[in-house]
Amino acid sequence: MVKLQQDRAVRTRETIIKGAAEVFDEYGFNGASISRIMKRAGVSQGAMYFHFKSKEDLARAVMNAQPDTVVPRLDSQGLQRIVDMTFVWAWQIQRDVLLRAGVRLTNEQEGTSVRDASPYQEWAQILEMTLRQAQQEGEVGESVDVRQLAELLVSACTGMQMYANAVSGRQDLPERVVAMWRILLPGVASEGIAESISLDVRRFL
Amino acid sequence: MVKLQQDRAVRTRETIIKGAAEVFDEYGFNGASISRIMKRAGVSQGAMYFHFKSKEDLARAVMNAQPDTVVPRLDSQGLQRIVDMTFVWAWQIQRDVLLRAGVRLTNEQEGTSVRDASPYQEWAQILEMTLRQAQQEGEVGESVDVRQLAELLVSACTGMQMYANAVSGRQDLPERVVAMWRILLPGVASEGIAESISLDVRRFL
Known part of the structure; x- marks a missing residue:
């Protein structure tokens, strides 16, 4: 009962x-x-x-429900898991009202009575944890500060969806995420790893 | 008269x-x-x-006055000029009400009757032009798509100032910009160039 x-x-x-x-x-x-x-x-x-x-x-x-809409859909590991997280997020924001509302509320805080940095911080922690493991397994360069990379990824994704929203109603967000990885991977992945990472964003369609 | x-x-x-x-x-x-x-x-x-x-x-x-508050303060060239643009921007957003208001309006568009992607596009064009020149002069790797890099920089800066605003009222924005360049430069700058770029954000204080 x-x-x-x-x-x-x-x-x-x-x-x-x-x-x-x-x-x-x-x-x-x-x-x-x-x-x-x-x-x-x-x-x-x-x-x-x-x-x-x-x-x-x-x-x-x-706002704090965001990761629940992305993380359960992932099954890859290591650096590919980080890439996939951003891919799933780029599609889900177009379909999942809970994720989209969470992102909008997080970004609109300046004009409201809500003050909560935890959505940014929670995303950064999830990414940092996975990046640290990928670094231990030799997929991420030793000189990369994974905490700073995690925070940069959160920032870049935040800004990308706003830019994409302004120019295409977010329709070009998935290709922007792919473009980000093409630029980031050569400096972030260990020798020979970048080529093994799938950047086929459409496999999550 | x-x-x-x-x-x-x-x-x-x-x-x-x-x-x-x-x-x-x-x-x-x-x-x-x-x-x-x-x-x-x-x-x-x-x-x-x-x-x-x-x-x-x-x-x-x-919104469209943003570049006027940053570009006139730059005197460097090539890839250093791009880095300096983000450094000046990170300090000016803390002091210059015109820049800060422009950024706030640009980012808050979703909740208002203003729809204007041109601030994003104008920043991207300024960065792209300078990056293209730096690439022609051998400072940026040949395989780097400078248009995509320019748009990523605009997105990352947009997101960084929101993240920084949520956690520190933007006080840690300059160090976030430095952290971004530490991660980006190894994959973006040509062999031997990254080491010659000054990442001393405080020289614009």
Whole structure:
């Protein structure tokens, strides 16, 4: 019985986050309202306030759900896994409203009451961990500072999706990600490794 | 007489743009109003509408003034000039309200009625031109696609200032730019050139 109630609570929370993502994606943080999110998710005020005390709470939950929309789709290892992470992200941002809303909220923070660096930091940590392992296995050059590379990748991806959004509504984002790797790999991968990395972004279509 | 009137018109336009930059920097596009900008700039409604028909017009002028705040401060050539452009930009964004407002407006477009990819494109063109020359002079590897590198630099800088803004109010932006070049230069500069590039970001302090 307790288990059933817990399951239902988890499902309700997910329903609310999905509704919030749709509304944030469409209206941004400032244009979204809790009442609109409740309507979209089809939940009562009681259910809403049981899970989320404020619009800021909701925005943080949406922002911090980003990795869950990308990481489970990966099965490669090492440096290829890092490349694949950016590839999956470039496609998912075009299809997954939760990822897109999370990215929009993260980037629009300056104009809002939400202040949360953790989406940037969490992405950087995931990338750093994988890069460090790739370096230990000899795929990444010894002189590369993997923490700095991880933060640069997060920054470059953040900026690429904004640039791509301005010029093509994000449609050319996947090819921009490939172009980034063509430029980065020669300086980052160990001798002979760059050639073994697949840059076929379309295999995640 | 006509010359004097023209001079005055140019000065008035600059005064309006500076006032607009201050208001946009503080309130963002949606929070700014023409009347607040008029008040800040100390100009009449007649003068305002002689130069700018709408808030969108003003925002475009502020966004497109970005290179003027960076390029005149450069005197180096070739690949060093590209590096210096990013260094000057990293410091100026902390001091120059016109640059900061231009960057904020460019990045916040998704939530506003302004749609203008030209700030990204103009930066990319300036960088591409200089990179192409550096490549012709043998400083940039022949296999590097300079257009793609230029667009990646614009994207990376865009993302870096947002990441830096979230974690340090942009104070660590200059060191992030140095870290980017440490990672990029080995794959981008021709044999033996990377070592000759100064990465002393503090010389622009």
